[in-house]
Amino acid sequence: MSNSLGRAYSQFTQYLGFKTNNDEYKVMGLASYGKPTYDLSKLIKITKNGYEVEPSYFYNYSFTKRKYDVSKLAKAFGQARKDDNQRIDDRHKNIAASIQKRLEDVGLHLVKKAIEKTNNKNLCLAGGVALNCKMNGEILQSGLIEDIYVQPVANDAGTALGAALELYAKLGYKSKFKMDHVYWGNEYSKEQIEEALKKSKLKYTYYDDIEGETAKEISKGNIIGWFQGRMEVGPRALGNRSILANPTIKGMDDKVNIEIKFREKWRPFCPSMLESAKEEYLEGAHETPFMILTFNVKKDKRKEIPSVTHIDGTARPQTVRKETNPKYWKLIKSFESESGTPVLMNTSFNIKGDTIVRTPDDAIRTFLNTGMNVLSIGNYMVKKKK
Numbered sequence: 001m002s003n004s005l006g007r008a009y010s011q012f013t014q015y016l017g018f019k020t021n022n023d024e025y026k027v028m029g030l031a032s033y034g035k036p037t038y039d040l041s042k043l044i045k046i047t048k049n050g051y052e053v054e055p056s057y058f059y060n061y062s063f064t065k066r067k068y069d070v071s072k073l074a075k076a077f078g079q080a081r082k083d084d085n086q087r088i089d090d091r092h093k094n095i096a097a098s099i100q101k102r103l104e105d106v107g108l109h110l111v112k113k114a115i116e117k118t119n120n121k122n123l124c125l126a127g128g129v130a131l132n133c134k135m136n137g138e139i140l141q142s143g144l145i146e147d148i149y150v151q152p153v154a155n156d157a158g159t160a161l162g163a164a165l166e167l168y169a170k171l172g173y174k175s176k177f178k179m180d181h182v183y184w185g186n187e188y189s190k191e192q193i194e195e196a197l198k199k200s201k202l203k204y205t206y207y208d209d210i211e212g213e214t215a216k217e218i219s220k221g222n223i224i225g226w227f228q229g230r231m232e233v234g235p236r237a238l239g240n241r242s243i244l245a246n247p248t249i250k251g252m253d254d255k256v257n258i259e260i261k262f263r264e265k266w267r268p269f270c271p272s273m274l275e276s277a278k279e280e281y282l283e284g285a286h287e288t289p290f291m292i293l294t295f296n297v298k299k300d301k302r303k304e305i306p307s308v309t310h311i312d313g314t315a316r317p318q319t320v321r322k323e324t325n326p327k328y329w330k331l332i333k334s335f336e337s338e339s340g341t342p343v344l345m346n347t348s349f350n351i352k353g354d355t356i357v358r359t360p361d362d363a364i365r366t367f368l369n370t371g372m373n374v375l376s377i378g379n380y381m382v383k384k385k386k
Contacts (some may be wrong), residue, residue: 003108006129008044008053012099015070018090019080028134029268030314031100034093038077040102049113051106086288097299103129104138111144121146126162130154130292131235133316141284142155152182153234181324182290184237185231188360193378196360199238200368202382210379211327215334217383218246218344221262222373225349227363228327231356236291237348238318239272239328241363243372245307247271247345252307256347259371263352271308274342275319281305281343282317291318293309308345318346 009027010020018026032106045052053059057076060069077095081088107129115121123145124270125136131154140148140313151158161179168175197204206258207213218224224244232238245252253269261267270291271281282295294316297309308315322329338340349363350356351370362379367375369384375382 003051003053005044005051005053005103006127008058009099009103009129009132011058011068011070011073012095014072015077015080016096017083017086017088019084020068023084023327024128024132026267027096028100028132029226029310030088030093030096030266032097032133032268032310032314033266034090034095034097036098036101038098040098043105044102046106046109050110068314091209099132100132103132104135107135107139108142109143111139111142113114115144116136123148124151125149126151126154126158128155133292133294134314137314140293141295142287148286150290150292152179152236152292155187155235155290157234162295165373182233182236183240183325184233185228185240186358187230188305188378190378193360193380196364197377197380197382199361200364202364204382206380208379210376210381211331212334212361213381214244214331214374214376215338217374218244218335219338221246221249221252223256223371225330225356225367225372225375225377226362227349227360227375227377231358236318237288237346237356238289239290239320239331239346241326241349241358242272243349244272244331245269245345245348246339247305247308247343248307248339248341252345255371256345261347261350261352262370268310269308269345269347270316270318271305271343272318272320272328272332272346273344274329274336275321277342278317278319282315288317288319289321290323291316293317304341305343308343 009024013027014020016027043054043057046327050213057072061316070080078091081092084141130150132160136150136380141183165175226242227246231241245256254265257263257267273281275287281298281301283298284295296313297315302309302313320329322330332342335344348356357366363377373384
């Protein structure tokens, strides 16, 4: 940790009033609203063989207070934002843009050095910093590499996977495991879901074609709680514990942020799209099943999917294959039949400050306590009265 990009980024996260080791994605999202006007080259130096973080500005962490000392950053860049309730101004946006740009510059430099040493242009990334999809997207689009794989549980939680694979190798086995999906979590039977619905005393309907019925509701502009199959592993909701909406409706992102997620209006949403549609919507398209790469949305498509196109014209998409998640694929395909657009607006099934829903009871509680219109849970549908 003595020379950590992630820790430096986390210290700026606290300086900007967000929670460290949790809200770094907010800094990444906020960066798109600012300009990289602050020179951070002396704080995070690019060296011949890598980088060097200036220790006098970083690493001063109090384990008792669970906070960094950001006084030196405040002296250099102005007073720190105290917490998430304080207003965000242009200075904060520009500082976010500056640390994000520095991260991308260093990341590109490290990739160049890795290619020089290995003569290999197939890149694999892991570690918490590898969850920065904007940096990953810049690396992919740089032309430096031929292919990229980012471990979908790239943060500390993923070390459990690495430990298991390391032990497997030490025992003399050769692993052929390829992590091409994240649906390894718990799931619930039809009977368990129905029991939870009966307990809630909600009126519900069973549909054989829950995907088609849900697609109709989304096309009408309704916001859906979608609870299906095995829960996702990792930090992204990838179509089994998701809140879904119509991306073609302008202002839908604001509506979901305010009425459903209870979070900052400027926070972006992700497009889940059919894998076959990626070239139609994305510049320099690449398969991205884990929602971990950023792309520019093609200019002629930005008006079609305004609620999943960020202010800078980018998106952090999930490409969905029928073989990987047939139910979610069918839902998107059904929505395409209704609307002509093979894309859904996707966000995690939770509200600000709460964990993602795990059980049917969690899903019902969150549905009732937000402005969601419809809950599609297994093959059951619950609609709120208008």
